[in-house]
Amino acid sequence: MLGAVPTATAVLAQDAKPELANKLDPNAKDLDEKVLKAATAVKDEDGKYLDKDGHPTFHITNDGKKVDWYTYSGYRRYHAECHVCHGPDGMGSTYAPALKDSLKILSYEEFYGILAGGKQDVSNTANQVMPAFGDNKNVMCYANDLYVYLRARASGAWGRARPGEKEEKPEAAKTAEKECLGG
Numbered sequence: 673m674l675g676a677v678p679t680a681t682a683v684l685a686q687d688a689k690p691e692l693a694n695k696l697d698p699n700a701k702d703l704d705e706k707v708l709k710a711a712t713a714v715k716d717e718d719g720k721y722l723d724k725d726g727h728p729t730f731h732i733t734n735d736g737k738k739v740d741w742y743t744y745s746g747y748r749r750y751h752a753e754c755h756v757c758h759g760p761d762g763m764g765s766t767y768a769p770a771l772k773d774s775l776k777i778l779s780y781e782e783f784y785g786i787l788a789g790g791k792q793d794v795s796n797t798a799n800q801v802m803p804a805f806g807d808n809k810n811v812m813c814y815a816n817d818l819y820v821y822l823r824a825r826a827s828g829a830w831g832r833a834r835p836g837e838k839e840e841k842p843e844a845a846k847t848a849e850k851e852c853l854g855g
C-alpha cells in the first residue's frame with residue numbers, strides 16, 4: 673500500500689549518493705538549514721527518495737525548478753484534500769495550523785499517525801479537531817506524497833508555487849497506486 677508506514681532502515685553515510693543532493697534555487701530566502709539537512713535524500717528507490725532514516729523525502733533539481741514525482745503528487749493531493757482547512761500551500765488558517773511549520777517538528781511517524789487517526793487540541797481559546805483519514809483512500813494512498821510535499825515546504829526548499837517541471841511517474845508509484853485504490 674502506498675500510504676503504509678515503512679519500517680525505518682538506516683542508510684549508512686557511505687551509502688549516500690552525492691548526486692542526490694538537492695539543486696535548490698540559489699535565490700531562495702526562507703531555507704531552514706536544520707530541516708533541509710534532515711530531509712537530505714541519500715537513497716533513490718525507483719524515483720522515491722529516502723533520507724538517512726529511511727523516510728520519504730523530496731528531491732529538487734534544475735536550480736529549484738524541477739521536483740520528484742512524489743513532491744508533485746503531494747502538491748496535487750494537498751490541494752485536493754487539505755488546503756480547505758490548512759490554507760494554501762500549507763500556510764495555515766484561522767482554525768487549522770500551518771503544516772509547513774508543523775513539519776519542522778513532527779516526525780514522519782507522528783505525521784502519519786495524526787493523518788490516519790486524527791487529533792484534537794482543546795484549550796481555553798480554541799477547539800481544533802483534525803479528522804481521522806485512515807479510511808479515506810484518497811488521502812492514505814498518498815500519505816507519503818503529502819509528507820514529502822509538506823517537508824519540502826517546511827524546509828523552504830519548495831515555495832508557494834505549483835511545481836512546473838517534474839520527474840516522470842515511476843512504475844513503482846503506478847503499481848502502488850493501483851493496488852491501494854483497488855483498480
